Amino acid sequence: MLLRSTLIYGPAILLTRISALLLLVVVTRLIDQDEYGLLTLVVTVGEMTDLAVTNWLRIALLRLGGTVDVSRGSLALAGKVLLGSTVLALVIAVAGSVIVVPERWPEFALAVCAYLVAGSIARLALTVLQMQQRHSTYSLLECLRAALQLALPILAILLLPNSFLVVSLGSSAGMLIAGLIAGIVAARRVVVGAAKFTGRELVSLGLPLVVMALVGFGLNSAERLFLNAYHDAGAVALFAAAYVLARQPLDMVGNAINVGAFPQVMSRFDEEGPAGSAALLTQLMALMLQLCLPVAALLVALNGPMTELMLPASYHGRVGLLFPVIAFSVLCANLTSFVYGTVIHAHKRPALLIVGTLVGSAATIGLSMLLIPRWAELGAAVALAGGSVAALGACAYLSERLTHVPVAWRSIGCSLAIALGTGLSAALTAFLLEALPAVIVLVAGGSAGVAVFLILSWMIYPQAARQFGDTAVQRYRRLRNRG
Helix, strand or coil, X not given: CHHHHHHHHHHHHHHHHHHHHHHHHHHHHHCCHHHHHHHHHHHHHHHHHHXXXXXXXXXXXXXXXXXXXXXXXXXXXXXXXXXXXXXXHHHHHHHHHHHHCHHHHHHHHHHHHHHHXXXXXXXXXXXXXXXXXXXXXXXXXXXXXXXXXXXXXXXXXXXXXXCHHHHHHHHHHHHHHHHHHHHHHHHCCCXXXXXXXXXXXXXXXXXXXXXXXXXXXXXHCHHHHHHHHHCCHHHHHHHHHHHHHHHHHHHHHHHHHHHHHHHHHHHHHHHHCHXXXXXXXXXXXXXXXXXXXXXXXXXXXXXXXXXXXXXXXXXXXXXXXXXXXXXXXXXXXXXXXXXXXXXXXXXCCCHHHHHHHHHHHHHHHHHHXXXXXXXXXXXXXXXXXXXXXXXXXXXXXXXXXXXXXXXXXXXXXXXXHHHHHHHHXXXXXXXXXXXXXXXXXXXXXXXXXXXXXXXXXXXXXXXXHHHHHHHHHHHHXXXXXXX
């Protein structure tokens, strides 16, 4: 079941992450380092505001709104709440822009506000598609969004002046167009009926998520803001470039698994209780580590040629040190959100997430103040890792008090062995070919690592490997027949 949903959502997640990586490659060459740093800060402030004010609605709808038959009453109520929260987010964004970038706050505020409006519309529409169980449609429209968010910023920056604002508005336009199309598609299957929840239920579930996002400032965004405060936008650009390169492949795998798994876990919890959902979460944890650990090993082994190929010369030499630390941070964050956080959501106890997030946020802020002034980007990466570990420990402890999720230690050990083999083969290949161009080293090292990963996976998990291959083939044939 988890493999099937991963394959359905995989192409959309893959294209989204590839789009982000390609945009990084192009934009870092078309605008200077300080402008890219400001663009990163736009996303940082936008995400931080969005998480605090509007993102909670998606989780609340998935938990309360039901599946397949989504009523007009539910959407009308959600729309009113979204409108009010978005207006509040815009006010907060303008105030935050004055603090973060006082010398260019009008441009910065415009970019953040456009990001928030486009994101709110797109998120609501895609959430409705998830509720309607229209997984293939969701995946297709996410692919459209990824393509638009790559093409429009590049087109904008080729036609207009060298500025972070141009790139940001182009990206927001792509998200808005995809969101409007998704909304039209989703509206065609909305059924007549009253809301399946009350405004009070929606708010009572959402308020703890808002508080969690607020206290999560340190865990999610602090290191970049501290970098800008202690150093400059150029330092932010270096950290952000490494973060994108190290994070996107891991997030691609984690999100591909979680997008389909989250509704399944909620349904299993409602139908079979905590024990049934715990078994599924153990499978999710095992699958995530089986796929993410080898990816992390490849990132660490090939960070040199990857950086040389994808970033301008001004970024070389400094971002490679950040890869292992950031990859470790992302792994911890994925386990926190997709496994232990899901337990808390299943029990409708989101207030408990505040505690875990507060612990992680405090750790990140404290380490940022201690390390960033002296170590700059490396200090930011270590601060992020420390906060991620603290949040994982706190969230795991709290969720275990609600539902025990057995840890598949044997599976984790096997995954570590596979990751070690994958990374060593890639590193050895890269070392032997280091005199060749970076693209050849990257392709050869990646191919060697993937080959070893497939061989070891087949040897250790023969049944799962066959199942994955059969599912992939069936999925391909289904898509070919539709075409």
